[in-house]
Amino acid sequence: MTLDTASKAQLTPPRYPVITIDGPSGAGKGTVAWRLAKELDYQLLDSGALYRIVGLKAFEAGLLATDKLDEDAIATLTEQLSINFEPNEATGNVDILIDGALIGRDIRNETVGGYASKVAVFPKVRQALLYLQQQMAEQSGVIADGRDMGTVVFPDADAKVYLTASGESRAQRRVAQLEQAGEAADYAAILATIQERDIRDETRSASPSKPAEDALVLDSSALTAEQVYHAIKAHCQAQGICF
Numbered sequence: 665m666t667l668d669t670a671s672k673a674q675l676t677p678p679r680y681p682v683i684t685i686d687g688p689s690g691a692g693k694g695t696v697a698w699r700l701a702k703e704l705d706y707q708l709l710d711s712g713a714l715y716r717i718v719g720l721k722a723f724e725a726g727l728l729a730t731d732k733l734d735e736d737a738i739a740t741l742t743e744q745l746s747i748n749f750e751p752n753e754a755t756g757n758v759d760i761l762i763d764g765a766l767i768g769r770d771i772r773n774e775t776v777g778g779y780a781s782k783v784a785v786f787p788k789v790r791q792a793l794l795y796l797q798q799q800m801a802e803q804s805g806v807i808a809d810g811r812d813m814g815t816v817v818f819p820d821a822d823a824k825v826y827l828t829a830s831g832e833s834r835a836q837r838r839v840a841q842l843e844q845a846g847e848a849a850d851y852a853a854i855l856a857t858i859q860e861r862d863i864r865d866e867t868r869s870a871s872p873s874k875p876a877e878d879a880l881v882l883d884s885s886a887l888t889a890e891q892v893y894h895a896i897k898a899h900c901q902a903q904g905i906c907f
């Protein structure tokens with residue numbers, strides 16, 4: 665059977681709204697992305713979690729135990745992972761399942777953040793995750809949190825934000841979080857790790873972390889989470905997203 669142009673057009677998947685929030689870790693992206701996703705009833709795409717999973721799996725497979733990393737081997741490992749996002753009615757969040765197993769807090773530490781940043785420099789690894797991320801916008805509205813959401817993954821997004829903050833203020837926030845959780849925190853070591861990761865993420869040639877040309881750039885160093893939320897909400901409203 666052949667389809668005429670009109671029928672093909674009807675088969676094009678619906679295009680749902682996408683809001684991208686890029687920027688370095690610790691600038692407050694996660695908090696505001698989560699709140700917007702709840703308020704708008706959109707899915708939350710935590711793309712950093714995907715790179716963290718690949719980083720952890722690559723580490724466990726012994727692929728990070730050398731100075732000269734093997735891009736092809738890490739990309740093959742990425743392609744072989746079965747990654748599923750499943751809405752969790754109880755928490756209201758999207759669970760990430762890898763090979764059927766629920767991913768928990770064990771990817772959220774600085775060590776795994778470092779592994780993620782190392783595997784994220786490779787174009788073949790990024791390519792292996794690209795379609796998976798784009799597919800989310802075929803199912804519902806998406807709040808996409810990452811580094812290249814507005815530049816590469818969703819270049820046609822309806823509203824784009826680049827949320828940044830000084831390394832010092834991000835390190836201070838991290839120290840406060842750890843202390844609140846009763847854990848030891850070394851400000852100088854945390855700042856050094858943040859700066860090292862920023863340099864790698866911003867200077868890599870494949871999809872570096874940078875604002876899209878049409879993004880609102882917001883520095884949260886001296887802002888509360890509430891002020892960040894209202895600034896981003898106002899930007900989304902100005903771009904025609906109603907809430």
Ligand code: DC
Pocket residue numbers: 688689711712713715716777780781784785809810811812813861865
């Ligand atoms: O946002 P995060 O700290 O969870 O991200 C972990 C690392 O993953 C980050 O240092 C760089 C990489 N990353 C990326 O390259 N592209 C993304 N869209 C998201 C994260």
